[in-house]
Amino acid sequence: MEKRKSYQELLKEYAMTQNQNEAQAMEWYVDFFLNGLLQQKREEKLWIDIDRALDMKDKEAFMKLSKELTNLIGQ
Template identity: 45%
Template sequence: MDKYYSYTDFLKAVGQTKKVDEAEKLLNEIYLDLFLNHIQRKHREEQLMVLIDRALDDKDENAFHLYANELVDLHQETTE
């Protein structure tokens, strides 16, 4: 889902004075992609917290470990 944006491609788009719109479009696409990724991560984090709470309520150790590990992985991806 994460797109790869090349700094070189961005500089090429910015460097072409007659194509300033292209650089602006690329920058808008980058910001939109970052925003959507952030929203999706936050939503998944909230889902995992609910699932962890439910697993604790049900005393389901396997489910707890599964969801807790996914939450840890999600946090690690965010910090990298």
């Protein structure tokens, strides 16, 4: 014969599932947020390096960094 779960057991399972879902959502949010920060910092560094290449009239570095920035922004 099949054992039926009590209301309390069902409620406990539901709460555990909700907690797991909330933890997963928080993990995704944190991952998204940190990746955004990393991309922003990388973009800022590329702009600084591009400015430096322009100041030094280093066409090769400018072209390389500009391409890298374009690829980063295009993601």
